[in-house]
Amino acid sequence: MFRYIVAPLIGALIGYCTNYIAVKMLFRPRREKYILGHRIPLTPGAIPKGKSRLARAVGEVISTYLVTDKDIESRALAGETEDAIVDRAMELLHADIDSGFRAATNSEEEYEALMGKLDDIVTERISDAVRSINFADIIKEKGGQIINEQLGGSMIGMFLNPETVRGLLGSISDNMGVYISEHCYKFLAPEVSINMGKLRRDNVYNIMTGAGVSDDELRAKIREIYRKTVRAVVPEVISKLDIAGMVRRKIDDMEVEQLEDMVMEVMRKELNTIVNLGALIGFLLGLINLIF
Template sequence: MENIMDILYLLAGPLIGSIIGYSTNYLAVKMLFRPLRPIKIGTFRLPFTPGIIPKRKDQLARALGSAVGNNLLTSDDIEKILLDETLKDLIVSRLAAFLCAEEEHTLKTMLTEYCTEESYLRGKAHLEKVIGDKIITGIAQLDLGEIIATESKRVIKQKIEGTMLAFIANEKMIDSLTAPLGAMLETYIKENGKDVIRPIIKLEIAKLENQPIGKILTDIGMEKNLVPNLVDKIYTQFVGTKATEFIKALDIAGVVEQKINAM
């Protein structure tokens, strides 16, 4: 009996110490994560509530977001992923097949898949205006009125050469006819050019937007077997120059921070 008591006496210390150690460790770990919210009795908040990690969740989320966004997944990493041969070949082949499909996808259907109808129409109207303005500006820079006056004068002189009119219609008389003609034409273009040109532009854009993309490429002389190479070059250049902007737009650090805060 005494031997048993001696054994129990020897085991009691380590056993009790183990139980106390386990309990305190369990409690300490538990207090790191629980409770999630402060516990109040009236206006008094119980100490150590919420737990250390929930209490500092904002700081933890910010730190983890920064670590992931700035160190674990950098713009170089994104670029390597997007330029991986397997992924790049898959993307390029899919895009090339999409562009070369002559029946399925028109320019309009492709664009409206990635933007609203309202945005598409607004962009289309803006394009019509820009093209019209460019044409009018180009015509103005040509000094079309002067060109018309000069060419009209040349044609008139050529037509009346060797006739009786050549003796009557001298240089001054011809200038009096052609100069106003050029000026009138120039004024008309300035005042009405956009109204005349815009319906034509609108009609041509309408024709273009309803054509299959493959047909558009064919019409401009792009052979289908060259499309994958073109897409590959554009894709590689885009990723190489826009990877940094892409990673900034993704804001991975912000996304991670939001996800942790939402937990």
């Protein structure tokens, strides 16, 4: 009777110990061991020895199957994500423009300098547009028409012959063109500064709705821009991130102890099952050996 109990128990013990040692040898020894200058076989353990290969394989699996550009794109374009982005964008559009400029600067002095530069740029652009207008031709053309319409039937008109009118208009237009070119910036600068201040105190939402764009149209446009941006940017970002390389380098840089802790945290239950399964198989083999 004792023989029928001991044999299966010994088989179970052998199976348990064998699988326990096999699991431990996945990680241990953690480094190569030498005797008289010769490396002992099976050192280091399977995982420390193949850490680089494991790192490369894990990186490839994650980048190919788990974290792909399509996965990130579909998640970014999911309904709840899109709605959150659109809602946040609408909040920003309701904020006054000035708050954005203040957030982009680090001090009041920097903010004032930026606003001054912006006012100068706008004033200069408007001045350039004004200077590009050919006032001389406009005055000569329209001025003659106005004089003829206003004074054509009057006594003064009798003394103004076409040559006199052309000479007068030519002198006025030439001098006015020079004056406008030289002084338009000075006249425009105060008005531009006042109106730019008013604009900065407003918000983009009011400006857009004031131009006839409805709330729904604005939301639809934001959603459209977001979708186009995600589809254009995500593949490029994923490519530049090099997820496979990032994971590989992270695992390569890990100490063997860290790697063991990580694997055991994920697979402790499964590895314990393998050890216990060894005991069960050993027990059954011992029992079968007695029967046959």
